[in-house]
Each structure stands twice: as structure tokens, then as C-alpha cells.
Amino acid sequence: MSNLKDQEKNKQIDEINSVNSQEELPVQQQQQEKEKPKSKFHWRFTDPNSPKEIYNWTLYLSVFVFGILGSARGYDEGNISGSVAQVSFKRQFGLLDPNKDADEIANLKSNITSMVQLGSVGGSLLGMYTVDKFGRVRTLQGICILWIIGAIIQITSSAVGQLYAGRLIEGLAIGQTVIVANYLSEIAPAGIRGTLHCIFAGAVYLGIMLAYFANYGTSKHMSGDSRIQWVVPTSMKIVLAGLIFILSLFFCIESPRWLVKVNKQEAAINNLSKLRHLPTDHPYVLGEICDINESIMAEKEAVHNSGGIISKFKELLLIKSVRYRFFLISAAAQVLGQWLGANAITIYAPELFAFAGIRGEEIMKMTAVLGVVKFCSAYFSAFFLIDFLGRRKALYIGIMIQLVSILYFAIFLTVVPQAAHEDAILTTSQNHASKAAMAALYISGMGWTMGFNSVQYLLGSEIFPLGIRSFAQGLTMVLHFANQYGNSKAVPKMLIAMNNYGAFYFFVGVMLIAIFWAWFFLPEVSGRSLESMDDIFNLPWYLIGRRGAELYK
Missing domain, CATH: 1.10.286 (GTP Cyclohydrolase I; Chain A, domain 1)
Incomplete structure (x- = not known):
């Protein structure tokens, strides 16, 4: 009791001293203190505690070269979505073969589109070795060379087997792009580390946008019977990889x-x-x-x-706080994120716009607009929303936007199934509904970039203990590409088996699960120290997501 009284007394003394010191300040200084602006959100980062020289073009150019490597994955996703819709590509690789039924065509299409994701699973495992063995810059240059080899094999393909091989090799390169996160976190000043990380995430959509426009350009200006219609957009991979390789020789500084x-x-x-x-x-x-x-x-x-690999696996499985982080946060984010339908929309966008009643050259044009929407939304969300709103709130908003827009698209396909037919004639009201369905695909892309697109990459780098952080993050990226592969492989068959609209109702169901997951299992972890992370994840499992951030502020 006496200790409590002493503490109260000391508190009162401190308050009196604070008032007296304030009274001793000159009147002008007191006025200045009152007039100081309150802390608020700044659109431009300021760091008064560090030398201004550390924010310079040498840093920014090095970050830029590594950051745009994210366009490798994005360009392939956008490029293959247009290629499988081009008449010349379909004819070359058997997608117009009259001897194949719809299920065989769907299987062939899914094999072509998903082969890069399959290679990326191996590439992400390979990247865990190469990034530490050869360094960040040399690994970047090796990725570019492998990417060019894969692209050359693809554009010279005359049979589907060679196309598979080229896309698999390209996947080995794309899977290793996980090294970018290592490099950016190691060279960036602490104050702008999060912002610089966003360059990589946004570059994915830069690649998608460029690929969509390349497909639109060849569709508009080149004959559908010409092989060059799909070769030109695919060959742009060589240009991108070569440009990054050359820039790395001049501007990249090893970590x-x-x-x-x-x-x-x-x-x-x-x-x-x-x-x-x-x-x-x-x-x-x-x-x-x-x-x-x-x-x-x-x-x-x-x-x-932490021991060897076996010990790390044991830690993931046997230590409850680590097990929660890996399975219920990191792995769940990858599974849910890849089955919300965003990846399906990116890769099969031309086909989905055709479902909405868009025809001919307009399909590629609308796909290109989708690329612009995703690109702008990705960078806006990354720079101005994720850290400002917090991970959890941004995720809630993003999922809700996706859910409403995809639900509308599913209802449209249910009510107006004839819009998908080539010779369909729509009424005025159906035509308006068709345009709204097209807009729904755009809006769903905005929701994805605001929510899961950023969160799925950030969480793994924030929540794991130091001893298994690299190992757990490597496994997370394996799950990321494995789920991408499964999604790319499954969607064509889902569209057939579920009558088009059923696949989108499935995506809506996954979104409902994701909302519950975010509310019940996911704590707000932005800006927290490692010690605070341990405190949160050592709580009983049913309190971590709902009250963890509240109990350990």
C-alpha cells in the first residue's frame, strides 16, 4: 500500500514540475508550441534523424532494377492469357483440333497455362540456395539468362512438348524472383523499407499491363492466321530480361x-x-x-x-506458437488468396470477357484496360493504404470489394448464360448488365490489390522467429506457386463442370471463409517488434486473432 502511495506522490510531483517548466518558457516559445501542427498522415516520407544523403539515386536505381523483376511473373500471366485466345496459337498447339472434346481441350489449355507455375515451385526452392551461394546480384543475372532461354524455346516451338519445356524453364527463373524481397529489405533504409518493397508487388501488375497491351496490339494489327501474332508478345520476355540484365551490370550494388x-x-x-x-x-x-x-x-x-532441416520441420509442427503462424496464418493466406479467383481472372481474362458478351478485338482491348486498372490500384494501395489502414482493415475492405463484384458476375452468368454464345443477341437491359459484369471484373481486381495481394507477401516476412524465418518463408513461397499451379490447372475444367457460373460461386464461398479467417485467426501485426509477435502468438489459439493486438499493444 505504501508503494502505491509513493507512486501516486511521485506522479503528482512530476506533473507539477512539468507545469512549472512550461511556465518558465518564454511566451513566444509557448505560442510556437501551441501552433505546432498535430501529427498526421504524410504523402511524402520525412526522416529528421538520418543524413539526407542516404536517400539518393544510387539506392533508388538499384532498388528499381531489382523491383521490376516482379514483372517477369506478371508478364507471363498476362501474355499467356492472350496467347491461348489467339487463333494462330490455338491452331499451332491443338486447341482447335476437332478430334478433341471440350474436356481434352480444357486439359490441354490448363497444362499450357500452368506449366510456368509448376516450374516456379522448383524455382522457389532453387532460389533458397542460389541467393546465399552466389549473392543477390549474380542470382538476378542468372534468373535473366534462364528467363531468356525459356522464352527462346517457346517462340521457336512448333509442338506442344517444346512449348511445355520452354514454359517450365521460364518457371524455374520466375520462382527465383523471391530473392527480391531479401535484397530490398537488406539495402533499404528502415524508414522507407515498406514502400520500397511495394515496387516488387506493383511490378507484377506492370508486367500484366504490358503483356495485355502487347496482346491487344498484335490482335489489332496482325492477321489471326499469322504465327507472329503470338510470337511477338512472347518475344518481349527476351527484351525485358535483357534490359534488366544490362541495367544490373551498371546500377545494382551487391547487398x-x-x-x-x-x-x-x-x-x-x-x-x-x-x-x-x-x-x-x-x-x-x-x-x-x-x-x-x-x-x-x-x-x-x-x-x-534450431538445428538442421528436420529440426526446423519439428519446430513448425511441434511448437504451438510457430505451428499457428505457419499453418493458420502464412499457409492459410496462400491457400485462400490463390482460390479467391483473382489469379483465374488474370490468366483467363479474355475468356471471361467473352462470357460477359464482349466479342472480337474488343476482348483484348478490355483485357488491356484491366491491366491498367490493376497496375494503378496495386501501387495506390501499396503506397497509401496498407500501412495507413493496417493489414487487417485493408484485407477486410479488399475481400468485401472482391466478394460483391464476383457475386454479381456469377449472378450475371446465371441469369444471362446466352451472353457467352458467339451469335447471342442481347436485349437492352441484358446489354447494360453485360457492361456491369465487365466492370465487376475490374472492381474485383482493385479489391485483390488492396487486400490479399499485399498481405500474402508481408505476413511471412513479419511473423516468424529469426531462426526459421528464411526456411518458413521459403516453404510459404512453395505453397504460393503450388496453389497458383493448382488454380491455373483447375479453372478450365471448373468452368466446364460448373457451367461457368458455378466456379464464381465457389470463389465467393472461399471469400466468405477468408473473411471469417481474417476476423478469427489474423491479428494486426503491422509495426510490431519480434518480442511483441512472440507475446501475441503465445496466447491461447482462440484469442490470437480476435484479441491479440488488443492485449499486447
């Missing part, structure tokens, strides 16, 4: 953190000096190098204590 990790201390200091535009003996550079050394020592100790 100082990786150099320290491989015992190249002097090179690490020199590279950090270049990235920060500060002398090698500047206190800021020396302090950051000390932090890197301490972080790597802690990481090595944590990895050593």
Missing part, C-alpha cells in the same frame, strides 16, 4: 549484408558507402555495419540452435 555474411567485411563497407552516399568512416555507415554484424551473429546463433 552489404550478404557480403558480411560471406566474410567480405571491407567490400560490405564500400558497398554500403556507395548506397548511402556517405564516406566509409562516417558514423552512420559504421553504425549500420555494426548493426548488420550483430544481426548476422544473432541469426547464425538462432539458426545453429
Whole structure:
């Protein structure tokens, strides 16, 4: 009781001293204090505690080159969606074969579209090795070379087997693009790390947009009987990969953190000096190098204590807080995110616009507009919404936007199934409904970029303990590409078996599950320390998502 009284007394003394010190301030200074603007959301980042030199074009160019590697995956998704809709491509690879029934055609189409995702599963596993063995920059250059090889094999294909091989090799390259997250987190100043990470996520939609426009351009200006109609958009992969490779030779600086990790201390200091535009003996550079050394020592100790791969698997399965993070947060985000229908809309967009009554060249035009919508929405959401609203709220809003728009599209396909027929003549009201269905696909893309698109990448990098973080994140990306493969493979058959509209009702059902998952299992983790993460995930499982953030603020 006496301790409580002492604490109360000390509190009162502190308040009195605070008032007295305020009274001693000059009147003019007190007026200035009152006039100071309150903290608010800023559209431009300011960092008064760091040298201004650290925000420079050397840093931004290096980040840009690595960031646009995300366009590799996006360009393929957008490119193959248009290719399988081109008459010349269909004829070349048997998609117009009259001897094949609808199920065989669907199976062939799904094999072609999903082969990159299958290769990406192996690529993500390969990237876990190459990124530490050869460094970030050399791995980037190797990815570009592998990407070019895959593209060359595809554009010279005359049989579907060779096309499969080229797309599988391209997948091995795309799967390794997970190295970008490592690089960006290692070279970015802490204050803008989240923003710079968004460049990669947005670049996926830059690739999609470019591919959609390439498909639209060849569809509009080249004959449908010409092989070049699909070869030209596919060959743009060589241009993109070559451009990134050349830029990496001039603008990319190897990660100082990786150099320290491989015992190249002097090179690490020199590279950090270049990235920060500060002398090698500047206190800021020396302090950051000390932090890197301490972080790597802690990481090595944590990895050593966690044992080998078997021990890490045991940790994922047997330690309840880690098991919750992996299965109910990270893995669940990948499964739910890939089966909401967003990936299906990206890859099969031309076919879906045809379901809405769009015909001929207009299909490719509307697909190109979808690319612009997703690109703009991805960067707007990443820069201005995810950190401002918080992970959970942004996810809620994104899922709800997707749910309403996809539900409308499913209802349209149910009520106006004849819109999908080539010779259909729609009434005025049906034509209006068709345009709204087309808009629904655009709006669903906006919901995806606002919610799951960002969250599925962020969560894995934030929630795992240091000792198994890289291992768990690698497994997460394997799940990511495996679910993408399954989704790409399944959608054509789902559209046949479920009469088109049934697949979209299925996606709506997954969204309802995702809303419950976000409410019950997912805590708000933005801006939290590792210690705080451990506190939240050590709560009883039924409190983590609903009250974890509230109990540990």
C-alpha cells in the first residue's frame, strides 16, 4: 500500500514540475508550441534523424532494377492469357483440333497455362540456395539468362512438348524472383523499407499491363492466321530480361549484408558507402555495419540452435506458437488468396470477357484496360493504404470489394448464360448488365490489390522467429506457386463442370471463409517488434486473432 502511495506522490510531483517548466518558457516559445501542427498522415516520407544523403539515386536505381523483376511473373500471366485466345496459337498447339472434346481441350489449355507455375515451385526452392551461394546480384543475372532461354524455346516451338519445356524453364527463373524481397529489405533504409518493397508487388501488375497491351496490339494489327501474332508478345520476355540484365551490370550494388555474411567485411563497407552516399568512416555507415554484424551473429546463433532441416520441420509442427503462424496464418493466406479467383481472372481474362458478351478485338482491348486498372490500384494501395489502414482493415475492405463484384458476375452468368454464345443477341437491359459484369471484373481486381495481394507477401516476412524465418518463408513461397499451379490447372475444367457460373460461386464461398479467417485467426501485426509477435502468438489459439493486438499493444 505504501508503494502505491509513493507512486501516486511521485506522479503528482512530476506533473507539477512539468507545469512549472512550461511556465518558465518564454511566451513566444509557448505560442510556437501551441501552433505546432498535430501529427498526421504524410504523402511524402520525412526522416529528421538520418543524413539526407542516404536517400539518393544510387539506392533508388538499384532498388528499381531489382523491383521490376516482379514483372517477369506478371508478364507471363498476362501474355499467356492472350496467347491461348489467339487463333494462330490455338491452331499451332491443338486447341482447335476437332478430334478433341471440350474436356481434352480444357486439359490441354490448363497444362499450357500452368506449366510456368509448376516450374516456379522448383524455382522457389532453387532460389533458397542460389541467393546465399552466389549473392543477390549474380542470382538476378542468372534468373535473366534462364528467363531468356525459356522464352527462346517457346517462340521457336512448333509442338506442344517444346512449348511445355520452354514454359517450365521460364518457371524455374520466375520462382527465383523471391530473392527480391531479401535484397530490398537488406539495402533499404528502415524508414522507407515498406514502400520500397511495394515496387516488387506493383511490378507484377506492370508486367500484366504490358503483356495485355502487347496482346491487344498484335490482335489489332496482325492477321489471326499469322504465327507472329503470338510470337511477338512472347518475344518481349527476351527484351525485358535483357534490359534488366544490362541495367544490373551498371546500377545494382551487391547487398552489404550478404557480403558480411560471406566474410567480405571491407567490400560490405564500400558497398554500403556507395548506397548511402556517405564516406566509409562516417558514423552512420559504421553504425549500420555494426548493426548488420550483430544481426548476422544473432541469426547464425538462432539458426545453429534450431538445428538442421528436420529440426526446423519439428519446430513448425511441434511448437504451438510457430505451428499457428505457419499453418493458420502464412499457409492459410496462400491457400485462400490463390482460390479467391483473382489469379483465374488474370490468366483467363479474355475468356471471361467473352462470357460477359464482349466479342472480337474488343476482348483484348478490355483485357488491356484491366491491366491498367490493376497496375494503378496495386501501387495506390501499396503506397497509401496498407500501412495507413493496417493489414487487417485493408484485407477486410479488399475481400468485401472482391466478394460483391464476383457475386454479381456469377449472378450475371446465371441469369444471362446466352451472353457467352458467339451469335447471342442481347436485349437492352441484358446489354447494360453485360457492361456491369465487365466492370465487376475490374472492381474485383482493385479489391485483390488492396487486400490479399499485399498481405500474402508481408505476413511471412513479419511473423516468424529469426531462426526459421528464411526456411518458413521459403516453404510459404512453395505453397504460393503450388496453389497458383493448382488454380491455373483447375479453372478450365471448373468452368466446364460448373457451367461457368458455378466456379464464381465457389470463389465467393472461399471469400466468405477468408473473411471469417481474417476476423478469427489474423491479428494486426503491422509495426510490431519480434518480442511483441512472440507475446501475441503465445496466447491461447482462440484469442490470437480476435484479441491479440488488443492485449499486447
